[in-house]
Amino acid sequence: MSTKDPIFIGVDLGGTNIEAAAVRNGEVLVSKKKKTRPEKGADSVIGRIEATVRRVFDKMDAASSDFEGLCIGAPGAVDPSTGIVRAAPNLDWKDVPLGEELQRRLGFPVFVDNDVNIGVVGEYVHGAGRGALDMVGIWVGTGIGGGIVVNGQLVKGFRGAAGEIGHVVVQPHGRRCGCGRQGCVEAYASKTAMMAMIEETIESGGESAVPEIMARKGKRRLTSSVVEAALEAGDPPMVEAVETAQFYLGLLTASLVNVLDPQIIVFGGGLVERLGEAFVAPVARTAAEYYLQQKNADRIRIVPSALGDDAGPVGAAVIASRRL
Amino acid sequence: MSTKDPIFIGVDLGGTNIEAAAVRNGEVLVSKKKKTRPEKGADSVIGRIEATVRRVFDKMDAASSDFEGLCIGAPGAVDPSTGIVRAAPNLDWKDVPLGEELQRRLGFPVFVDNDVNIGVVGEYVHGAGRGALDMVGIWVGTGIGGGIVVNGQLVKGFRGAAGEIGHVVVQPHGRRCGCGRQGCVEAYASKTAMMAMIEETIESGGESAVPEIMARKGKRRLTSSVVEAALEAGDPPMVEAVETAQFYLGLLTASLVNVLDPQIIVFGGGLVERLGEAFVAPVARTAAEYYLQQKNADRIRIVPSALGDDAGPVGAAVIASRRL
Numbered sequence: 001m002s003t004k005d006p007i008f009i010g011v012d013l014g015g016t017n018i019e020a021a022a023v024r025n026g027e028v029l030v031s032k033k034k035k036t037r038p039e040k041g042a043d044s045v046i047g048r049i050e051a052t053v054r055r056v057f058d059k060m061d062a063a064s065s066d067f068e069g070l071c072i073g074a075p076g077a078v079d080p081s082t083g084i085v086r087a088a089p090n091l092d093w094k095d096v097p098l099g100e101e102l103q104r105r106l107g108f109p110v111f112v113d114n115d116v117n118i119g120v121v122g123e124y125v126h127g128a129g130r131g132a133l134d135m136v137g138i139w140v141g142t143g144i145g146g147g148i149v150v151n152g153q154l155v156k157g158f159r160g161a162a163g164e165i166g167h168v169v170v171q172p173h174g175r176r177c178g179c180g181r182q183g184c185v186e187a188y189a190s191k192t193a194m195m196a197m198i199e200e201t202i203e204s205g206g207e208s209a210v211p212e213i214m215a216r217k218g219k220r221r222l223t224s225s226v227v228e229a230a231l232e233a234g235d236p237p238m239v240e241a242v243e244t245a246q247f248y249l250g251l252l253t254a255s256l257v258n259v260l261d262p263q264i265i266v267f268g269g270g271l272v273e274r275l276g277e278a279f280v281a282p283v284a285r286t287a288a289e290y291y292l293q294q295k296n297a298d299r300i301r302i303v304p305s306a307l308g309d310d311a312g313p314v315g316a317a318v319i320a321s322r323r324l
Numbered sequence: 325m326s327t328k329d330p331i332f333i334g335v336d337l338g339g340t341n342i343e344a345a346a347v348r349n350g351e352v353l354v355s356k357k358k359k360t361r362p363e364k365g366a367d368s369v370i371g372r373i374e375a376t377v378r379r380v381f382d383k384m385d386a387a388s389s390d391f392e393g394l395c396i397g398a399p400g401a402v403d404p405s406t407g408i409v410r411a412a413p414n415l416d417w418k419d420v421p422l423g424e425e426l427q428r429r430l431g432f433p434v435f436v437d438n439d440v441n442i443g444v445v446g447e448y449v450h451g452a453g454r455g456a457l458d459m460v461g462i463w464v465g466t467g468i469g470g471g472i473v474v475n476g477q478l479v480k481g482f483r484g485a486a487g488e489i490g491h492v493v494v495q496p497h498g499r500r501c502g503c504g505r506q507g508c509v510e511a512y513a514s515k516t517a518m519m520a521m522i523e524e525t526i527e528s529g530g531e532s533a534v535p536e537i538m539a540r541k542g543k544r545r546l547t548s549s550v551v552e553a554a555l556e557a558g559d560p561p562m563v564e565a566v567e568t569a570q571f572y573l574g575l576l577t578a579s580l581v582n583v584l585d586p587q588i589i590v591f592g593g594g595l596v597e598r599l600g601e602a603f604v605a606p607v608a609r610t611a612a613e614y615y616l617q618q619k620n621a622d623r624i625r626i627v628p629s630a631l632g633d634d635a636g637p638v639g640a641a642v643i644a645s646r647r648l
Contacts, residue, residue, distance in 0.1 A: 077618075134482050148583065150474045157585020158458050159619045164582040167616055169575045171496060181614055251493045258488040259472065259580070261481020290505055292491055294401075295483045 012312030015090030026126035073118030120147030122315025250286020336636030339414030397442030444471030446639025574610025
């Protein structure tokens with residue numbers, strides 16, 4: 001690596017936070033965060049993205065012209081060729097020309113991709129997947145997303161729709177999923193599913209500390225910090241919800257190992273960042289019970305993300321450098 | 325295609341039949357079949373393979389020197405680099421040096437691969453998958469095997485163990501599978517599973533025509549012809565077993581579509597050859613209920629093998645031509 005290597009801006013746009021970073025060859029030089037505040041509308045969010053990026057510029061005493069370009073990962077269906085965010089339910093966005101708008105404001109090339117894609121690419125190129133030819137990324141958040149790397153390439157699929165691993169069916173005729181179908185892993189292992197399971201416990205007369213913890217923290221959703229606090233308090237419905245999620249993620253992992261035989265399975269997303277190995281280890285144990293114990297099965301690695309929060313911006317920078 | 329294109333011999337070694345074919349650029353010029361008779365031992369089987377290949381030579385009025393080489397697909401774990409069949413339970417083989425032995429007898433280069441691999445490659449290059457960049461092959465037989473093509477390449481995996489789609493978990497804590505685990509699709513959708521389900525019906529006092537049909541046909545196992553005859557007779561346990569298999573294969577297909585987004589899913593193997601579209605159509609209907617209905621979902625094709633019996637020999641010839 002040379003200090004003459006170009007610097008790219010990578011941005012991870014989430015439903016809660018915007019993180020922007022200046023990245024040189026996988027190394028985060030400077031990063032800045034802001035709240036997304038999607039309730040204020042797309043224009044406001046784009047303004048906050050611009051402001052976050054400009055704070056990175058300021059910290060580096062730099063300007064747009066010092067950077068080669070930017071890539072931003074958005075949470076939802078994205079058209080990378082036009083930079084339009086087709087649908088991002090967490091932001092309540094439909095057909096937002098994010099790429100064009102940011103490019104106009106910042107004055108350098110802007111690329112748009114999916115938030116899980118950028119995280120998976122970051123982990124693959126500079127994180128836990130470094131050195132592996134085949135990797136599966138499983139991102140646990142409001143939903144369950146993922147990405148698959150085969151022979152060093154992110155699998156895009158025939159329609160560009162590959163990686164929807166949250167909708168692998170793990171329980172026939174099982175829980176209703178946000179997608180409208182039944183029994184998807186997302187209906188058991190996402191934060192949305194965990195919250196639904198806790199609400200069902202409460203509705204049927206059980207007790208849970210989760211609503212109180214949410215109120216205390218001023219959260220309207222089951223955030224990763226709420227999950228952590230409820231687990232620390234030993235809240236039984238939270239413990240059960242997390243164990244349910246881990247069991248089904250273990251089955252998913254085993255099935256993906258049997259189908260794709262990756263060298264490494266990386267778990268990412270906010271919850272995994274916060275709970276780390278404590279979340280992933282039980283998943284890995286269930287997976288090992290369910291995948292075929294043949295040919296060096298003990299060499300398969302199932303690990304949490306190595307880059308944490310930075311996976312997204314780092315991967316976005318990789319994508320920007322490649323698209324230019 | 326020119327008549328000067330080289331001719332390869334492709335052989336599909338099954339538990340029941342050996343099929344050998346002379347193949348030029350995907351076209352079967354001559355093919356011959358013999359019974360495998362694995363109970364007579366590996367030496368006898370290798371002799372029968374040689375005899376089948378020599379019948380192809382005779383029919384073409386040709387000799388070894390008229391062919392570039394041979395590839396044979398064996399049912400089990402194979403080491404392609406040494407030509408040794410590590411374990412083939414259907415043949416009761418362990419560590420049989422099939423490649424070396426055939427090469428000594430036939431006097432030209434012999435390559436060994438897995439029987440499902442050769443079928444998937446045949447369908448991909450010259451059959452139903454022709455023209456697609458991404459394909460999933462699902463082979464229904466004594467077990468459930470498969471192969472995945474991404475960006476035109478058969479996915480091998482980190483340990484060369486990819487494609488074990490029979491061991492995708494479709495029912496947590498479900499039926500016991502031959503692999504020792506529970507709830508694998510193979511425990512619901514293979515011919516072995518169908519037979520087990522019918523036996524359970526009989527043991528619990530139900531009636532089935534299957535044992536009688538097997539006796540009449542002189543079969544000790546549930547062969548594809550027995551399944552067909554029992555379906556034609558409207559035998560309720562057989563109908564239910566096939567519907568169960570189709571349901572779980574539909575779930576499997578949906579999950580693989582969501583993960584890999586292939587252009588085409590091809591079903592092969594003896595049962596599919598025999599029942600064709602009648603077997604695959606209900607699988608496709610269940611799959612379409614379970615995969616995400618986004619982005620041109622109606623363009624995904626779920627079809628029976630186009631080459632039938634010839635998929636294996638044709639694919640073996642492709643592999644031979646590539647390895648030389």
